[in-house]
Each structure stands twice: as C-alpha cells, then as structure tokens.
Amino acid sequence: MGKYFENVKKNFGFGCMRLPMNGNKVDDEQFIRMVDEFMANGFNYFDTARVYLGGESEKALKRCLTSRYPRESFVLTDKLSTECFETHEEIRPLFESQLEACGVDYFDFYLMHAQGARIYGKYKKCRAYETAFELKKEGKIRHVGLSFHDRAEVLDEMLTDYPEIELVQIQLNYVDFEDAAVQSKKVYDICRKHNKPIAVMEPVKGGSLVNLPQEAKDVFDALAGGSYASYALRFAAGFDGIMTVLSGMSDMEQMQDNIRTMKDFKPLDKNELEAVQKVCGIFRSMHLIPCTSCRYCIAGCPKKISIPDLFSCYNARTLYHDWNQGYYYRKVYTVNNGKASDCIKCGKCENICPQHLEIRSLLEDVAKEFEV
Numbered sequence: 001m002g003k004y005f006e007n008v009k010k011n012f013g014f015g016c017m018r019l020p021m022n023g024n025k026v027d028d029e030q031f032i033r034m035v036d037e038f039m040a041n042g043f044n045y046f047d048t049a050r051v052y053l054g055g056e057s058e059k060a061l062k063r064c065l066t067s068r069y070p071r072e073s074f075v076l077t078d079k080l081s082t083e084c085f086e087t088h089e090e091i092r093p094l095f096e097s098q099l100e101a102c103g104v105d106y107f108d109f110y111l112m113h114a115q116g117a118r119i120y121g122k123y124k125k126c127r128a129y130e131t132a133f134e135l136k137k138e139g140k141i142r143h144v145g146l147s148f149h150d151r152a153e154v155l156d157e158m159l160t161d162y163p164e165i166e167l168v169q170i171q172l173n174y175v176d177f178e179d180a181a182v183q184s185k186k187v188y189d190i191c192r193k194h195n196k197p198i199a200v201m202e203p204v205k206g207g208s209l210v211n212l213p214q215e216a217k218d219v220f221d222a223l224a225g226g227s228y229a230s231y232a233l234r235f236a237a238g239f240d241g242i243m244t245v246l247s248g249m250s251d252m253e254q255m256q257d258n259i260r261t262m263k264d265f266k267p268l269d270k271n272e273l274e275a276v277q278k279v280c281g282i283f284r285s286m287h288l289i290p291c292t293s294c295r296y297c298i299a300g301c302p303k304k305i306s307i308p309d310l311f312s313c314y315n316a317r318t319l320y321h322d323w324n325q326g327y328y329y330r331k332v333y334t335v336n337n338g339k340a341s342d343c344i345k346c347g348k349c350e351n352i353c354p355q356h357l358e359i360r361s362l363l364e365d366v367a368k369e370f371e372v
Helices: 029-041 052-066 088-102 119-123 129-138 152-161 183-194 214-223 228-237 252-263 270-286 307-320 327-333 348-352 359-370
Strands: 014-017 046-049 075-080 107-113 140-150 167-171 198-201 242-248
Touching: 014 029, 029 052, 029 129, 029 140, 046 242, 052 075, 052 088, 075 088, 088 107, 088 129, 107 119, 107 129, 107 152, 107 167, 119 129, 119 152, 129 252, 140 152, 152 183, 167 183, 214 228, 214 270, 228 242, 228 270, 228 327, 242 252, 252 327, 307 327, 307 348, 307 359, 348 359
Parallel strands: 014 046, 014 242, 046 075, 075 107, 107 140, 140 167, 167 198, 198 242
Antiparallel strands: none
16 A cells, blocks of 8 residues: 555554444443454554534544554544535634544544535635645645545546545445446546555445345355355455455444454455355345435434435335334334425435435335335
C-alpha cells in the first residue's frame, strides 16, 4: 500500500457505525472489551464519523480507545459529512470539534464523506478538499481521502480533479460487485486506474450476507468451512489494492469470528468463489430490498419513518415467510414513528441513500404488504 500506510496493521478495520448500545448510548463496557480484543490480536484501524450513532461514536472512541492507548498504537479515520456544514467557514471549527470529541490531536485519515455527484458541488464550493489539504500541511491530518457512493464516472472525475487524494473508501461485497446501481466493480476499477489504495465498507452488506436465506446457507454449509460472514470478508479482502476491510461489529461474538477470519487471511479458493456466485444468483432471484441499514435516511424524514426497519420487516417476510413481522411493523417500528403509507414523497431519503434506492416507491410496496 505504500510506505505512508505502514502503520495500518493487517487488512481488517473496526467500523464504528454499529457499536453495542444501551438505548441511545454506547455500551462502554462491552465496547472496551471489543477494542482490547481487536488490539490484542494485532489490528489497529478504527473508522468513525460525526453522524454515526447521533454523534456518540466519536465520543465513545475517546472513552474506550484514545484515552486508554498510546496515540501511535492505533489508526483513526474520521469524516466530513455534508449534514454537518453549509459554508467554508464552518469546516475548520467542525474539524476541531471532531478532534476534541475523539480525544486526539490529529487524524490518520480524514475522508470527504459519502461523495457523489449530488453533493460534490457543495464540497467544491466550500473548498472542503482544499481545507483538508491545508490541515494536512499543518499536521492535523496525515492522509486525505474520500468515501464514495455513486457511479464510476463520477469517481473518475473526482480523482482527476483532486489527484492528491490518498485513499478511497468504497462499498464492495459479492452481491453488489456486478450490481448496476452500486457499480462496485466499476468503482473498484477506477480506484486501480488512479492507483489509489482502497478501504472497503459494507463487506457483509449491513448484515444481509450473514442472515442468509436457507437456500444460500445450504450452499456455504456444503463447503464445511467458516461462518457466512467469513466468506463475505474474504471475498472483499481478496482484491489487489485493498488496504483494509471494515466491519461494523456490535458484539464480541462478531468480533471474534471476524478476527479468526482475518488474522491469518486467505483469499477464497475456486470452490468457494463458485459458491459465492451461486449465492449471488439466489439473492437476485428473491427481489429483496438491498438496504444496508446505514440509517442516513431517517434524520431528514419529516414523517419520522424508520425506513430501514420497515424494509427489514419486508425482507424478513420475503426471506423467511415470517408473519411475526406484521407484529414488529405495527407494534414496534410504527408506534412512535411514521408508517410506510405516511410518506409524503419529499425525496429527502432518496437524495441521501448510498444505495440509490427508489425509497418512495419501495415504501408503497411495504404499505401494501403490512397495511392492507
């Protein structure tokens, strides 16, 4: 990956968007145990953002990681999210507040967050990239990068505009690799064209590649190998140019399983790759909603619809014919939040969705399933 990434130990990172929680607060006791297990096994890359867990992710990292370990022992990535600023003048104060929240005096990586054609103009107008490069010169950022959710040609434009970018974080998993909307393979190819190291997000697609339909489970079970998550992680980590693969882990069991997979990493062999292709075919045949539960869509919803949870109910009924999902829909997810039919079709959710889902139309499908 180049000499300047030598502090990144191994090819596995701790994504801090799905931490163990007690209500709206991070479960510090459990998170500390997970951090210690992660570090003890030779891993050291942590990824956060101001918008993760309503701002609690950064604070939890200060309590559970940065105040407990020497600064040079871990690698910390944070991001500039579009929801957090409107003008050039707001970027530096926001950045300084992120350093303070995380309890550090520099970030190893600072990424322009969730970049795509819709918000790129705002970042250019506000000189966000230029500000990050200035902060790098001041020693407050070691490496400037971007995380990306859009078409390959958009990334090509960005990396041409800003060749100084040192890292690109992309969504890559075996279901999305050939997907026409996510364009994982095409985006990966653009990163390679520009010779940019890659960090992978959503390798298990928000848990979808762990909670498999039975037909897909049978395919992997026949291999008598590792966990379902292990095949997804090894697929993502098996490509050239991958610096690290991030996993958002919310309990110790997930942590230990992933460590077993990645500590002595081996790419998928021919039989395993064939199994992955079979599972992709199964997913394509089921017409599931490809939501990763990133939850970016919820904050701006004027009707307070818990969109990912409603999509999860819909998928669970499709996958498992689980009629209990009707109870969860009526008695859990829509008690204090809007129903699918409450959508006023403002489109705010679609503007922010990394998967480019037609959410307004999909909510109509959910309403027909659970409200008729």
